[in-house]
Amino acid sequence: MGEDMLSVLRATRPVPEPDEPDELAELVITRAAAGDKAASRALVERYQVRVFALVSRMLAGRGRAAIEDVAQDAFLDVFRRLREFRSEGPARLSTWILTIAARRAIDELRRRRPEPRAEVEVAGAAHADTGARRREVAGAIEAALAELSPELRAAFVLREFHELEYAEIAEALAIDLGTVKSRLSRARAALRERLAEVHDD
Amino acid sequence: MTDQLSPRERQLLDDWAALAPPADFAERVVGARAAVQRRRWIAAIAVATAAAAAIAVVASRPGEPPHVETTSPGVRLPHVPPAPAPVAPAPVPAPFLPPDIIVGFRESITIHDPAGTATVAFDSSHCPSGQNVELSRDAAFRSLVSTSPTIALIAGSWYYRVTCAGEPAAFNRGRIVVLRDDGRRRLPESLASIPIDADGRTYHIDYQGPIPSLDIRAPDSSIHSILHLETGKHDQTFMSATGTFRIPGSALAEGTSTFWTEHGGERSKITTLVIEFDQNAPQVYIDAPRDGDRAGDEIELRGAVLADWTVRVGAIVIPVAPKTGRFSATLAPDLAKPKLVVRFEHREHGIHYYTRRLKD
Numbered sequence: 055m056g057e058d059m060l061s062v063l064r065a066t067r068p069v070p071e072p073d074e075p076d077e078l079a080e081l082v083i084t085r086a087a088a089g090d091k092a093a094s095r096a097l098v099e100r101y102q103v104r105v106f107a108l109v110s111r112m113l114a115g116r117g118r119a120a121i122e123d124v125a126q127d128a129f130l131d132v133f134r135r136l137r138e139f140r141s142e143g144p145a146r147l148s149t150w151i152l153t154i155a156a157r158r159a160i161d162e163l164r165r166r167r168p169e170p171r172a173e174v175e176v177a178g179a180a181h182a183d184t185g186a187r188r189r190e191v192a193g194a195i196e197a198a199l200a201e202l203s204p205e206l207r208a209a210f211v212l213r214e215f216h217e218l219e220y221a222e223i224a225e226a227l228a229i230d231l232g233t234v235k236s237r238l239s240r241a242r243a244a245l246r247e248r249l250a251e252v253h254d255d
Numbered sequence: 256m257t258d259q260l261s262p263r264e265r266q267l268l269d270d271w272a273a274l275a276p277p278a279d280f281a282e283r284v285v286g287a288r289a290a291v292q293r294r295r296w297i298a299a300i301a302v303a304t305a306a307a308a309a310i311a312v313v314a315s316r317p318g319e320p321p322h323v324e325t326t327s328p329g330v331r332l333p334h335v336p337p338a339p340a341p342v343a344p345a346p347v348p349a350p351f352l353p354p355d356i357i358v359g360f361r362e363s364i365t366i367h368d369p370a371g372t373a374t375v376a377f378d379s380s381h382c383p384s385g386q387n388v389e390l391s392r393d394a395a396f397r398s399l400v401s402t403s404p405t406i407a408l409i410a411g412s413w414y415y416r417v418t419c420a421g422e423p424a425a426f427n428r429g430r431i432v433v434l435r436d437d438g439r440r441r442l443p444e445s446l447a448s449i450p451i452d453a454d455g456r457t458y459h460i461d462y463q464g465p466i467p468s469l470d471i472r473a474p475d476s477s478i479h480s481i482l483h484l485e486t487g488k489h490d491q492t493f494m495s496a497t498g499t500f501r502i503p504g505s506a507l508a509e510g511t512s513t514f515w516t517e518h519g520g521e522r523s524k525i526t527t528l529v530i531e532f533d534q535n536a537p538q539v540y541i542d543a544p545r546d547g548d549r550a551g552d553e554i555e556l557r558g559a560v561l562a563d564w565t566v567r568v569g570a571i572v573i574p575v576a577p578k579t580g581r582f583s584a585t586l587a588p589d590l591a592k593p594k595l596v597v598r599f600e601h602r603e604h605g606i607h608y609y610t611r612r613l614k615d
Contacts, residue, residue, distance in 0.1 A: 081409070088354075088374040088407030091285050098281035110274035121274055129284045130291065195271050214260070214268060242260060249264055 077147050087136040098129055101148060104216065105129070105155045111211045112159040112204075114196040124162050128155035145222070152216055153226035156208045163204035191249075198248035202241055209234055210241035354405050355594045356608055358415070363429040364606045367539075369546040371410035371435030373610065374593075381426060382419035389425075390415050410435045438541040438609045442559055442580070448501065453482070453516045455524025463536035465562045466504035473498040473516040473523065480518040487512065532603075538564065539599050541609055550588035550613040557583040560599060567598045588613070 078086075078100050085093035102125070109125045131154045139150055199207050205227055212218040212226060224234045260268065277283075354376035358364060366373045379386050389396060390406055394414050406415075410433045416425035448468040451458055460467070473480045475498060482493040482500045486508045493500045500516075509530050516523040541558040544550075556573065559581045560566065566573040566582050568590055575582045586595070595611040 084372065085407045089288075089405035090407055091289070093407075094285050094288060095281045098284045102276040102280055106276045106280075107273035111271070118274065122277070122280070125276065125280070126284050126287060130288055133288050191267050192271050195268065215273075245268075246260070246264060249267055 077141075080141050083136065083139065083141065083147065086133065087139075094133065097132075101151050102129075104148060104152060108152055108155050108211055108216060109159050111199075111215060112156065112207055113162060114192075114199055116162075120162065124158050125155065128158040131158060145225070149218060149222050149226070152212065152218070153222075156212060156226055160204040160208055163207070194248040194251060195245065198241075198245040201244050205229070206237045206241050209237045210245070213238055353593050355596055355610055358429065358431065361427055361429055362606060363431070364608060365432040365434060366408070366608045366610065367434050367436035367438055368410075368610045369435070369437040369612070371433060372407065373433050373608075374405060374407045375431065376405045377415065377417050377427070382417070382422075385420040387418045387420065388415060389418075394430075408433045436609075437546055438537070438539055438558070439545075440537040440540065442538070442540045442561060443536055451526070451528070453514065453523045453526050455526055457527040457529060459529045459531070461531055461533040461536075462504075463533045463538075463561065466507045466509070466530060468504050469500075469502040469507065469528075471500045471502060471514065471516075471526075473500070473518070475518065478518055480516045482514055482516045484514040485512060486510070538601070538604060539607065539609060541597065541611075544595065544611055544613060546611050548611070548613055550591050550615060552588065554586040554588055554591055554595060554613065555583070556586055556595075556597065557581075563601055563603075565600045567600070568596070573597075588615075 078097055082093045082096055086097045105125050105128055106121070109128065110121045113121050113124060128151075132151050135154070139145075139147060141147065145153070199210070202210065208227060209223050212223050213220075218226070220231055220234050220238075224231045227234070229237075354374045355368075356364070356366065356373060356375045358375050358377050360378050360381065366375075377386070377388050388406065390408075391397070391414050392411070396414065396416065408431060413431045413433070415429060415431060417427035418425045443463040448470045449460060451469050451471045453471055453473050460469075471482060473482070473495070478498055480495055480498055482495065482502075484491045484493065484502065484506070486506075487510055491506055493502060507528070507530060509532060512528045512530065513525050514528070515525045538561045539558065540560070541556075543555050543557045556568065558566075559579065560575060561580060564575065564580075566575055568584070568586060571584070571586075573582045573584045591611065591613040593612075595613055597609045597611075599607045599609065601607075
């Protein structure tokens, strides 16, 4: 099996949530802020799954390279501003990082038009039906998201996949609470319409 | 229609898999960060070097040694009216992670920080193509803990070694001790003299500043006598018509000495002096600013040191009053970013940094 196929399989497998404690120890954050490599690595390893999940969903339809670039830039932003983060403040580190990643993804969506979407391949005939079904659902969701503005898409992904509170989303996207609710309502309606096309029950 | 997603819609969303990070993603990010950091450091050090070259000698108070003051950070020394207007420094690109202290070439230092934490970087002027810094708890580097160019340290003792990029051997190494200390312990008061009897016993004297003078009493203190002092380096003889000998601190030395008195050919018992420097006694006292104070438009730095310490903030030498050991200066708030770092140096006790975090 080629490396391309492996990466496709990795990409289509649900990403497990980490079992570790939710947030990084303060000492590790301090060291990472000061440039310590081991601490910096620990920070990336702790939050990379969530950042990739966010960025890949917001940039659905873009190539893997674009998603990796945005995720990497998001972490570089995180390190550049890590001294500003206050663990005693209102935001958890994970929320703070996701906020930075969401803004990076919004910038990317504004800057570049979508690339032609790569076909998702499925290995093995036994899984062909499941794979085709998954592709269909993924296509519907991506199509629904593609109709949303970058900010709307960010609000939807942060809420539905990362379970941020409305207030946290408002803070992350610098919009008021009412706007968050109305945007999410519109996003859900768009998604519901698209998913109805692929419902099999 | 409800605004919330139905369970079926929720499940479809959950099935929409996200992309997983590649296995080496964290390593790539750390590498990219190091590259950014290196580029910014090169720019920052170039500017800092240019600023350090702009040093001017200014007049000092009568009776005090001359000192130097940089023209750029806007520092004024006290009691030199009229105070020159601060000259705004040229814009300096902020380093990616500004360290509190840049450790000089082969320097071993002690950092006194109220929180017991400090961020250090290392002089890179000997490695134009970049350098690799290793930090360890032990001198043999069996417990390597960091290889970052800028390192956050917590209280404890650390060894570092620096290797130029592409070079196999470390060219620069030293030790860094971080203490949780706010420099607010009062300095010991110097004693005029310490009374000692020439009785054959052993006296232990812990000194904290200059070695104190001794008043040694002969067994019969009413008659003329001679005192012989052997400090290990040389022998000295003192005379007295009262039986009490004033031995100045300058005649004594750290370590073990012996003495005896003599009168009419009769010698006293040999008494032993063990003179040691008190490592735990404070040498430096910083009265202001206190940690957490507001920097405001200017920072008042005040404190005192025991004998033979020099005081600096950056390239600025702060004069120390010879008799009282007190020092004071008015500093520009820019000097407190990210921390106010005051460097104290002593020919025997080495280099000590005292830090303060000040609010804007």
